[in-house]
Amino acid sequence: MINKDKIERINFLARKKKAEGLTAEELEEQQSLRAEYLEAVRANLKSQLDSIEIMSPDYEESYTEEDKTHIAEMNEKLAVEYEDAKRKERMSITEAGNPRKPQGEAGKMMIERMNESHAEMTAWALDKLDLKPTDKVLDVGCGGGAALKRLSGRIDGGKLYGIDYSEVSVEASKELNKADIESGKMEIHQGSVSKMPFEDNQFDAIITVESYYFWPDLEEDMREVFRVLKEGGTFMLIAEMYLNDDLDEHHIEMARKFELRNLTVDEFKALFEKTGYKETKIHLKDGKYWICVEGKK
Ligand SMILES: C[S@@+](CC[C@H](N)C(=O)[O-])C[C@H]1O[C@@H](n2cnc3c(N)ncnc32)[C@H](O)[C@@H]1O
Structure with missing residues (x-):
């Protein structure tokens, strides 16, 4: 009581x-x-x-x-x-x-809710990702593991990887994707985007959903993602908001309250180019503030 x-x-x-x-x-x-x-x-x-x-x-x-x-x-x-x-x-x-690093019981509840509340946006963006069934795909900041579960239906013969530095997120991702982990189709690692336990040029595609806001050193962390991506591979960054003149009060309050990094479209383009991506495509969703940035290595 x-x-x-x-x-x-x-x-x-x-x-x-x-x-x-x-x-x-x-x-x-x-x-x-x-x-x-x-x-x-x-x-x-x-x-x-x-x-x-x-x-x-x-x-x-x-x-x-x-x-x-x-x-x-x-x-x-x-x-x-x-x-x-x-x-x-x-x-x-x-x-x-704590969306920055989910913790405790409230963290578990939040992650469960995010699996649902991010579903529509994640589906919208991942539909644009060109994948072969045999691809090797990584989700950085995988949270509750829903994006990995969604991708699992498109992978056959390939392999899925998730990484997140929160123990609560790693546990939740493992729980949701138990069958794929047991069959060897998926691996979930606990670790930071800043230093990932993967060899250079490993992945055909890398995604990140609602996580870049919190990365400690964005330019360095983008380079770390680039390092593990194969030549010709795609990195897709997905976020529920980007900075623009029309952003509503609710999103401005969220960004302030949770100290979220918030880039403009031009800043995203510059960041991807500076990291070394040969081609960058930006997708914006009508009537929302969703952004999906695709970089080809
Ligand atoms: C808002 S949640 C989003 C989770 C999931 N991608 C989704 O869309 O529901 C952000 C996730 O990014 C993870 N994260 C934040 N900074 C990170 C870092 N430096 N390295 C690895 N994971 C990080 C957090 O632990 C958290 O699970």
Whole structure:
């Protein structure tokens, strides 16, 4: 049961983390309190939704015009409140789970949610990736492993690799792709993009989804990806947003809150050229801020 004392303790730990950092025990306590808090938010949201009575359209004929206007206004208000509550819930899971390096129970929950929330964008981008069934493909910052699972259907005779420096992400990717790992079709490694445990010129294709925001030294890390890519191979960088004049408040807030790197289209082009890619193609999705940058070595 989350009570006032626990909320105060959560706030105290958050302030202390900012000011001077937390001990290992305090970090563990913080994660467990946050997980408990998120459960309580969920339960609360669910009970609010369960108590909403949906009016049957059969009665509509007996409504006065005034009733109808009132119902329409209430529905609109509820829809806005519901979307807002969902966004807040997503934000608090992301915050507790730490997208930079997923950790603890909240990290597991966040990664599970990302597997779903990134699915449409990942499918949109990966459909553009030219692959042969016998290709060797690497996913950098593989998170919960959903992109690898998606690619598995296109690989036959080739092999898939994932790498992520978060233990929680590696475990989640392994769990989701158990059968492919057992059959030898996939390997998941724990390690940083900055120093990958792969020989030069290994992969026909390398992808990264929603991860470059956090890489410690972008130019150096791009060179490390380039090193392990085969001559003629493709590197595909996929991100939910890029910096542009139309970016909405929500994305600006996300970038600020999670200290996300955010490049413009021109900066992406320059970065890929500087890394050594011979050809760079940029795909943008209409009505979204999605970007998919393809570089050919
Ligand atoms: C926002 S999650 C995205 C996960 C997944 N690609 C997806 O689309 O759902 C970012 C992932 O990148 C990983 N990551 C961030 N920096 C990394 C680095 N320097 N080396 C390896 N992985 C990194 C994080 O651990 C995390 O799993």
